[in-house]
Amino acid sequence: QVQLVESGGGEVQAGESLRLSCAASGDTVNNYVMGWFRQAPAKEHEFVAAVSLNGGTTDYADSVKGRFTVSKDRATNTLYLQMSGLSLDDTADYFCAATTVVSGSWRQIELYQYWGQGTQVFVSS
Secondary structure (H helix, E strand, O other): EEEEEEHHHHHHHHHHHEEEEEEEEEEHHHHOOOEEEEEEEOOOEEEEEEEEEOOOOEEEOOOOOOOOEEEEEEOEEEEEEEEEEOOOOOEEEEEEEEEEEOOOOOOOOOHOOEOOOOOEEEEEE
């Protein structure tokens, strides 16, 4: 069973970049489809990005496509989310998640079995 711990959140100005990390322990990231979700104040969880077992295939929400990049690093056993061109709408708590279920929609929150505790991103103008 994998344990996930996010880091890298903070406050940035609009237009700036930030990289979130999700350190995995107890198992290797390549055994899981992994994703990032976010939850803005008073809103539901929203899919952000996901990456396949071997890291070769990715999926992004339309709202972040072209600005965010999800990746895995087997050597550090870490999932990353590189965010650029941040806007006020990106303010949220960001969560990483992992699942052993490789079929189905990676955008469905119910697919994921393991979750981190979240890291907060605040974008100011």
